[in-house]
Amino acid sequence: MALEKDYLSMAKAGDSEAFIKIFEQYKPIVFKMKGKYYVQELDVDDWQQEGRLVLFQSIQTYAPDRGISLGSFFRMNLERHIYTLLRKQGAVKRKLNHQACSLDERLETVGETVLLSASQSSDIFLDYIQIRSELETYFQSLSAFETRIFTHYLVGNSYKKMALIEGCLELKVRNGLDRARRKLKEVIC
Structure with missing residues (x-):
């Protein structure tokens, strides 16, 4: 525990070797998230890079007196970061889908129900992400x-x-x- 605190303070001060040791300890969290979520265009190296980025930010803002471990804090931040990536991915996907077929063409072939189904599935996805985020905040409180x-x-x-x-x-x-x-x-x- 004291050794982890030493690495934490060293990494916070900019020691890259201490940061690497901490990242190696928490790398399984990154791979667990990779297995849990699919983000287009992210390969293994990209996942690790995203994990490093979030871990660096987590170390800089981590406060041990809040009663949460660095690992839990990192996992929560990484999951929120992934939600952001997924929202962006969904926005790009919707934009591409819209460009692929005009709305007028869809209305002619499917009718007005196409407007309901597209907006509802988008709203449900965003609601799901918001609820998960709020529940994490709740359990932290x-x-x-x-x-x-x-x-x-x-x-x-x-x-x-x-x-x-x-x-x-x-x-x-x-x-x-x-x-x-x-x-x-x-x-x-």
Whole structure:
């Protein structure tokens, strides 16, 4: 842990060897994302380059006192970066599709429903990305206790069972779950 802090401070100061050591440690995150998302035009080297870029930015803005590990912070930033790339890819794809066939031609052959299906699928994709991003923000806003309690709640555990598992009073469980619910409402609304 102390060795990682040393590398972190050295990389933050511009030491490229320390940065390389940190990147090698977190490179599996990049490959996991590569397997999870398909971004056109990105080969293995491009994925690594994007990962290096995001890791560099993550190291520069990382604050250990926020209660999140560098690895989690990097993963979150990389995933958001990938969402941005996917949005751009989707915009280019829609633009190319529009250029391939005129709207008038599509209206004649398919009818007005073509307008609904194209806009709905685009909106659904953007809504999905926004919801995922908001949920990540939500889970970052929770304390460790609130996260555990919310997870117990999602599984269907009772207040009594949660209190027993956490080794605390039911009142503390209720308060923690109330805070988690309030934070979720803030993110959703």
